[in-house]
Amino acid sequence: MADTREFDLTLFGATGFVGKLTAQYLVGAAPESARIALAGRSLDKLTAVRDELGPKAAGWGMVVADSTDQAGLDELAARTKVVVTTVGPYLRYGLPLVAACAKSGTHYADLTGEPLFIRDAIDAHHEQAVQTGAKIVNSCGYDSIPSDLSVYQLYRRTIEDNTGELTDTTLVAALKGGVSGATIDSGRAMMETIAADPAKGSVLSHPYSLSPDKSMDPDVGRQSDQALSRASAIDPSLDGWVGTFVMASHNTKIVRRTNGLLGWVYGKNFRYREVMSAGKSRVAPLIAAGMAGGIVAGMTVGALLSRASAGRKLLDRVLPKPGTGPSEKVRESGWFSMKTFAHTSSGAKYVSTFFGTGDPGYQATAVMLGESGLCLAFDSDQPPSQAGILTPAAAMGNALTDRLRTAGMTITVERA
Known part of the structure; x- marks a missing residue:
């Protein structure tokens, strides 16, 4: 992906519970040069979240977007290299953002544990994501x-x-x-x-x-x-x-x-x-x-x-x-x-x-989702080199494993 986008990573749903935890993690984990934006429905709430994050986030962008506004999501996706989304349930609110990312060749990571949503995303948007080079990665938390x-x-x-x-x-x-x-x-x-x-x-x-x-x-x-x-x-x-x-x-x-x-x-x-x-x-x-x-x-x-x-x-x-x-x-x-x-x-x-x-569904999930977004933003040229509706291992493999080890997680394999 050509480096012509305004942002490296945009966190959609930044004002929600897990969204705030992920934003807090990104403050400490993202490179100082990373161009990050917070996205959600309310500018006032986004501003409050950014202010709570402290001086390191003072320069982060803010994007007002609604999960039901396809035109707004298309604009959001076109402005960023990666979208990380915590806005669920994904069956109700997720497909328009997947469509926007597949259309614009924007990488994407979510937290879904909903096979029905993933099946719908595959059927509707896999082929277009392959054509545009978008890595649409589902289940980037404790699941799975x-x-x-x-x-x-x-x-x-x-x-x-x-x-x-x-x-x-x-x-x-x-x-x-x-x-x-x-x-x-x-x-x-x-x-x-x-x-x-x-x-x-x-x-x-x-x-x-x-x-x-x-x-x-x-x-x-x-x-x-x-x-x-x-x-x-x-x-x-x-x-x-x-x-x-x-x-x-x-x-x-x-x-x-x-x-x-x-x-x-x-x-x-x-x-x-x-x-x-x-x-x-x-x-x-x-x-x-x-x-x-x-x-x-x-x-x-x-x-x-x-x-x-x-x-x-x-x-x-x-x-x-x-x-x-x-x-x-x-x-x-x-x-x-x-x-x-x-x-x-x-x-x-x-x-x-x-x-x-850390609680697997909250603390640890914020780490895994945050590192998935950073991996897609800065390590997307590492193998595997696939595009489409993907899984964490098929999209990021060793690169994400290395990031999570650096973040403090233990990942080992021993011969019995």
């Missing part, structure tokens, strides 16, 4: 960077060691943190969409629904994102029982899409799932079963309630509100640890570790 980069780095290690293709691969998640109102609202947006068009439910249930080429989907038999097993079946070092990780249904689709975008380099026999410990007690198997069944039941009940106005009003009363979040003390006390156990076609075994401090 740790998952995606962990498997990518495992693949890179197998290449270095010449130990064959990846086969059975399982991520085991542990974390301390809360569920945000924005995450709940994204789930509601998907429920409401499925209630209006039940056929779209297959995007959530099919493991390869985000595949770039259906004819190339691996033939590895029945695969499900629901899990219930003894932890020792994953690796002898693990005890107790495991059940489905709450974000497995989304993260696994991102990882599988990466495999496809990179030409199925992980292997045609690559099988991937994500789990979370249910403990070692006598009731652990029941807890693990409940982790899997509870997710499905919750989505089903939510979709049913979303069909009627009375049901939607009930959800409004009982669910956390978007734009809210925990205190600074609570955010700083959080952490996450993702260990991914992998086998290869030659019989080699590996384990990757992705560890970060």
Whole structure:
């Protein structure tokens, strides 16, 4: 991309909860020469956010734009090299900005955990983004960077060691943190969409629904994102029982899409799932079963309630509100640890570790999103060199991994 744009990076949604956290991170992480702008609907609120950020942000630009104003979003995208957006749910508000970026060849990063939105973006804008050179990168937060980069780095290690293709691969998640109102609202947006068009439910249930080429989907038999097993079946070092990780249904689709975008380099026999410990007690198997069944039941009940106005009003009363979040003390006390156990076609075994401090959905996500934006702005010439609707690993690979390590996150791969 020619360096003729007014800004290197524009943060859209800068006045929201996660938007402010991301802006605060960029103040310390961005190069002094970086040309950054804050964007949102209210100039007064943008000014207040910029003033709170201190003298380092005094020269940052401000762009007034609304997610429903296509002309305004087109103008925003044309002025900047990269747009980082926290404005969700993306199913409701995200596609016009994707359209603007695909049209103008502007790189883009978001925080979506909504497969329905990504499928719509692929169908509507992938080809144009490829033509203009835009890297439209979804899921650049806790969903799904740790998952995606962990498997990518495992693949890179197998290449270095010449130990064959990846086969059975399982991520085991542990974390301390809360569920945000924005995450709940994204789930509601998907429920409401499925209630209006039940056929779209297959995007959530099919493991390869985000595949770039259906004819190339691996033939590895029945695969499900629901899990219930003894932890020792994953690796002898693990005890107790495991059940489905709450974000497995989304993260696994991102990882599988990466495999496809990179030409199925992980292997045609690559099988991937994500789990979370249910403990070692006598009731652990029941807890693990409940982790899997509870997710499905919750989505089903939510979709049913979303069909009627009375049901939607009930959800409004009982669910956390978007734009809210925990205190600074609570955010700083959080952490996450993702260990991914992998086998290869030659019989080699590996384990990757992705560890970060700070509440994963807020503090750590602001770091990952901020570094994704900076990577797209300043490292976009590094491989992989793809364009289109992409995943974090397919768009930024080693460059983003290096940035996150420098930012204090632990990302390692060891041979078992």
